[in-house]
Amino acid sequence: MHPAQVGFLLARLGAYAAAAFAGRLELIGTTPPVAGLLRAIGRQPDRSQQEIAAELGTAPSRLVGLVDGLETAGLVRRTRNDRDRRLYALRLTAAGEQRLAEIGKVAREHGRALLAPLGAEDRAQLGGLLSRLADGHGLTPGVHPGHRLSP
Amino acid sequence: MHPAQVGFLLARLGAYAAAAFAGRLELIGTTPPVAGLLRAIGRQPDRSQQEIAAELGTAPSRLVGLVDGLETAGLVRRTRNDRDRRLYALRLTAAGEQRLAEIGKVAREHGRALLAPLGAEDRAQLGGLLSRLADGHGLTPGVHPGHRLSP
DNA sequence: TATTGTTATACTCTATAACTATA
């Protein structure tokens, strides 16, 4: 198999994996951008919208609507920073933590279904190869520019 | 490594591979949708726009602008079908064939660069694992719904 | 003057629906 074909397969499967995950998220009433934002807030609470926007590689203005929706849904709380009243500190509510846990469950189910065609040993091998590839191209694990706000 | 993490890596690397390929295409003045369309026409010439739209999983109306651009650039020729004058038959010109060859060259360079972090044996292993995964999920090789018109 | 969050605006990409010409 030529390297170009492997690259094609990778792009194809990546798009498939992202779409399949988005489909699962839709079933629990959320989207990849929202899931990525919840994860970013949960991972490191009490940051400003600017900070989170920078981490996610998106425009700060974009967070406004997303955070508005999460706040209305009672999943995220904005609290003013008393030392610098221009900043908000973003934090998950209890309901937000629970939603994040649901998303984690969906992600695990998605991963299992995605790798179902492979045996345990092959999965480990694939994971190792993809890790080395991601590492070789400077793709930090955990965070992710590229897809702007998706998980 | 958990399956969810492998799924995440796959989506991440897939997006990276697609973006990197798009970046290379931009250097030769084209885009993934255009490259995909050229490939579809070259692979099986003299088909109608409807047929090609169906293969690519896109709306027929979308082809109009793309084919217009390719025709103006002298890469594709529309010829009326004399038996049914509603249909066009699409075919690459000599310049179109040459452009498609350039795209192929770019794709090979992209593949090499993408897999550079792996040795020859690992590349073959990765190709095999990804093929089995794609096969297991019914992703036909060669064509590709998912990314609508990209190569 | 600089920065945070916000709003307004515009741009890209794509699909859906209406239109024409042929059948």
Added chain:
DNA sequence: TATAGTTATAGAGTATAACAATA
């Protein structure tokens, strides 16, 4: 009437630039 290609319109998603409050 049905279909191929076309045009017009609209929607999703996102970025850029202008704005108000605060520093």
